[in-house]
Amino acid sequence: MSLDKPYKDIPGTTIFDADMSRQGYHLNQFCMSLMKAENRTRFKANERAYLDEWPMSEEQKQAVLDRDLNRCIALGGNIYFLAKIGATDGKSFQQMAGSMTGMTEEQYREMMVKGGRSIEGNRYTGEKK
Amino acid sequence: MSLDKPYKDIPGTTIFDADMSRQGYHLNQFCMSLMKAENRTRFKANERAYLDEWPMSEEQKQAVLDRDLNRCIALGGNIYFLAKIGATDGKSFQQMAGSMTGMTEEQYREMMVKGGRSIEGNRYTGEKK
Amino acid sequence: MAHISASVYTSHIPAVGAAIDLGKTGEPYWQPVFKGYDFSKQWMKDKKPDVIFLVYNDHATAFSLDLIPTFAIGTAAEYQPADEGWGPRPVPKVIGHPQLAAHIAQSVIQDDFDLTIVNKMDVDHGMTVPLSLMCGQPQAWPCPIVPFAVNVVQYPVPSGRRCYMLGKAIRKAIETYEEPLNVHIWGTGGMSHQLQGPRAGLINREWDNAFLDQLINDPDALSKKPHLDYVREAGSEGIELVMWLIARGAMSDAKPTVAHRFYHVPASNTAVGHLILENN
Amino acid sequence: MAHISASVYTSHIPAVGAAIDLGKTGEPYWQPVFKGYDFSKQWMKDKKPDVIFLVYNDHATAFSLDLIPTFAIGTAAEYQPADEGWGPRPVPKVIGHPQLAAHIAQSVIQDDFDLTIVNKMDVDHGMTVPLSLMCGQPQAWPCPIVPFAVNVVQYPVPSGRRCYMLGKAIRKAIETYEEPLNVHIWGTGGMSHQLQGPRAGLINREWDNAFLDQLINDPDALSKKPHLDYVREAGSEGIELVMWLIARGAMSDAKPTVAHRFYHVPASNTAVGHLILENN
Numbered sequence A, B: 001m002s003l004d005k006p007y008k009d010i011p012g013t014t015i016f017d018a019d020m021s022r023q024g025y026h027l028n029q030f031c032m033s034l035m036k037a038e039n040r041t042r043f044k045a046n047e048r049a050y051l052d053e054w055p056m057s058e059e060q061k062q063a064v065l066d067r068d069l070n071r072c073i074a075l076g077g078n079i080y081f082l083a084k085i086g087a088t089d090g091k092s093f094q095q096m097a098g099s100m101t102g103m104t105e106e107q108y109r110e111m112m113v114k115g116g117r118s119i120e121g122n123r124y125t126g127e128k129k
Numbered sequence C, D: 001m002a003h004i005s006a007s008v009y010t011s012h013i014p015a016v017g018a019a020i021d022l023g024k025t026g027e028p029y030w031q032p033v034f035k036g037y038d039f040s041k042q043w044m045k046d047k048k049p050d051v052i053f054l055v056y057n058d059h060a061t062a063f064s065l066d067l068i069p070t071f072a073i074g075t076a077a078e079y080q081p082a083d084e085g086w087g088p089r090p091v092p093k094v095i096g097h098p099q100l101a102a103h104i105a106q107s108v109i110q111d112d113f114d115l116t117i118v119n120k121m122d123v124d125h126g127m128t129v130p131l132s133l134m135c136g137q138p139q140a141w142p143c144p145i146v147p148f149a150v151n152v153v154q155y156p157v158p159s160g161r162r163c164y165m166l167g168k169a170i171r172k173a174i175e176t177y178e179e180p181l182n183v184h185i186w187g188t189g190g191m192s193h194q195l196q197g198p199r200a201g202l203i204n205r206e207w208d209n210a211f212l213d214q215l216i217n218d219p220d221a222l223s224k225k226p227h228l229d230y231v232r233e234a235g236s237e238g239i240e241l242v243m244w245l246i247a248r249g250a251m252s253d254a255k256p257t258v259a260h261r262f263y264h265v266p267a268s269n270t271a272v273g274h275l276i277l278e279n280n
């Protein structure tokens, strides 16, 4: 890769750039397909079979089946696309976001009500918290 | 219309701008549909019925049925779209272009072989030829 | 001639749309959010625009990875609310203004902004949530709308400076449109939020309020802020705030009147920011 | 680092593609056209590029009126020849260069060119006819290609100046790509022709040759030529020539070597122009 990536030093954050986009192309296009009600029904009826219709990597498919959004993102998924899986599952954006933080749903909701995650200690990787 | 149109004084020429595009939207999208082989077959089987599937004006439909390309262009058609009708009919681009000039196919071909239509007298409307 | 009389800035959080559609606006969690828009709903009635030029971003709805326009202007007659995975929102369709949109497209393309012209697209919460916040639940939206979609999904997104200069070109375009239309321009998205990864839930109240201050008082300087600052300080989705600079750039050079300012944390994962600026 | 070693300019007339595909290149009408490319086919073998950056316009093929990007860059792995109404041309598929394309997209978007990124599209005669003219009828095209589509269908198209400046930004992008690729950049379309209305068949030999002279010797001045001059003097479809300025802008500032120059009237409705410039 020769693209300049000054954003690599932000902790817990993946920037969806051209390289990630290329890697996640089919994963994200699979997510897009869930915008149609009939596809949501087919996916829910047999997730594995539906995923097998897409030229995704086995790792990507497994990450979707596990609903492991951090893994999906590491494999090229973008949150706006992945949100279609959450919508299909009837999950809110808050539940989805929370699931990536290692917190329980309740803990995450509590953190948000109290003003959200502090920026202090969260600007640079390796920064002292 | 409030768009500035400095190109209105060029003889025998219609510039495909936003206003023309809006007027010709469905006519041009009908032409696009002829890029699929099955649609070409359906159109050829019953032109009128196929045209009636599109929210085009009666004038636009008649101009297509008449293969009157000048009329099509006056009604918002663009030559790159209209070319799909010619392709469906098995006409060359030269036959299509010639059909708009009032010349016979032979005369037009002859003019092109001899170096094409001269620019002299063809720059401004009302210019002396 | 047409003119821009005001600009509106607001977050466009999908959960806010869900709260409205499911009748939850009176719940204690949501009350403080919607209270911030009481003034705005009345203001929309008092200062009713003829057209809204609405800057937003598509969230992988109309545009997939097959095609990603940096800037897309809608010149269609109408747009349907999109099905984003839970069915379309029960809100009115959006009526366009094809003639004004085409005029603006022509003008700004000639000013070296390389727009994509769109005649067919559905619009997602990025557009419909701000409309709900500002207009409530009417049978029809109060006026035609010109949708303007900005890529903030795949990096690189346009710079704040580019957005600000585009706003100036849009102003010039609107001011050369013959009909005497009263136009509002809206910038949506933000404020600080991050929806992904272990840092999800980030909120930066101080940074957000400094952004609001500078947007009002010194947008030219603000427009020079690099992308990286947005992402680092306001979260990966905080980058949506560059869109506010388009609306701000379209305002006249005189200092605007701050008709309304509101800030609240949280709505779902996000800090809610909202401004109404009137032209002087 | 990658570098641009040469630029190629050529008309992309569909009838030329048909003549090749139907085996008519030896006919008296077509012989003089193809003779002009004999040198070029050999040159392509001698100076084989690693990648071609191919500027062309889509002729209502991949892009309908639903969506019209001013500038679109292809970042896909491959592209199929389109069915333009008479079935797809029997030519090889186009293999892309996703990494170089993405690098260029990122670089020029950050330089304030508002590209649309495309990951799925078919390519029409605007791209495949130049490939046939320059490469003959191989089983596969000689190298990967980055497609770059310019709107010249719906007015306003980007100005010559904008195209020229874009070329410079593309050069800068290519020169910062790490791999040592030898890149050719092609500008296609033109020369004088008009396909519509009573003025169809217009050819302006003098204007075309002055354009070629100025493209070689003073592209900066040429880039300031207004649209209207193209349409009035070179026909409504002569406006395609603005695309040549992208390729020319991507060349180094030193005077290029003219490896080949060819001009012929007619091919179908069009004047055929062709140049090969080598960087110094």
Ligand SMILES: [Fe+3]
Pocket (backbone or CB within 6 Å): C012, C057, C059, C126, C189, C190, C240
């Ligand atoms: Fe958003």
Ligand SMILES: [Fe+3]
Pocket (backbone or CB within 6 Å): D012, D057, D059, D126, D189, D190, D240
């Ligand atoms: Fe062409």
